Amino acid sequence: MSPLAQAVVLARKDLSVDRRTGEVFGVVAPFGAVALFLVPLGVGAETALLTAVGPALFWLIVLLFGVLVTMRGGAVDSPAHRALLLLSGVTPRVRLAGRALGNTALLLAFQLVIAPVAIVLYAPDLGGWPWLLPMVVLVAAGLGTLGAFADLVSEGLAGRTTLGPLLVTPITVPLLLGAVGVIDATRYERPAWPWLVLVLAVDLAIALSAAWCVRHLEDQT
Numbered sequence: 001m002s003p004l005a006q007a008v009v010l011a012r013k014d015l016s017v018d019r020r021t022g023e024v025f026g027v028v029a030p031f032g033a034v035a036l037f038l039v040p041l042g043v044g045a046e047t048a049l050l051t052a053v054g055p056a057l058f059w060l061i062v063l064l065f066g067v068l069v070t071m072r073g074g075a076v077d078s079p080a081h082r083a084l085l086l087l088s089g090v091t092p093r094v095r096l097a098g099r100a101l102g103n104t105a106l107l108l109a110f111q112l113v114i115a116p117v118a119i120v121l122y123a124p125d126l127g128g129w130p131w132l133l134p135m136v137v138l139v140a141a142g143l144g145t146l147g148a149f150a151d152l153v154s155e156g157l158a159g160r161t162t163l164g165p166l167l168v169t170p171i172t173v174p175l176l177l178g179a180v181g182v183i184d185a186t187r188y189e190r191p192a193w194p195w196l197v198l199v200l201a202v203d204l205a206i207a208l209s210a211a212w213c214v215r216h217l218e219d220q221t
Contacts (some may be wrong), residue, residue: 006090007094008098009098011098012102013098013102014102018102032061032065032113034210036117037121039121040121049183050122051122055122058118062170063143063169066107069106069110069117070144071149092215095152096145096149101144102144102145103144103145107139107144108136108137108140128183132182132183134196139199146206156164171206174199175199177198178195178199181194181198182196
């Protein structure tokens, strides 16, 4: 099998495991929806305020809870499973690509689940929604790759459940700024494409850096 085909098989395996366990859609997604619901209780029910802060809160929930989504895969990979993949010719770079593809698919589904909750609770202005569609994909791809890389480099460590989020969360700041920037640009009728270019550049930098760094894992194996 080609490396691309191997990555697709690994991504399908991750999605199949999550479908059986129901961790993302049975635990993380409802928890994210509850978090969106609790914010109005804390800031008040003023419609103008909720409409203004709603989009930013949606992306913040996506990034924070998305870290949990991206870090859940490595928990089910035993040392025997990793050794079997290595003996089968699956390199760490292919594992990184497969995990990133699976994470991206799960994050897209996660956003689709909690987006209706945010729309109902915050009634945001969706006049520039066509710009949001590519941003949804770019944010999912960037966060999915970050989570896959952090999951790969922290596997086998005792504190991986806390180390992974510490590695991923600070680097998601450009993704958050770009996502919120698109919303502000459409609200004030300014060009939104520079923010898309920014997030695309961040995604490419994340992917290239992860692919370059993971070669050291190949040397160790």
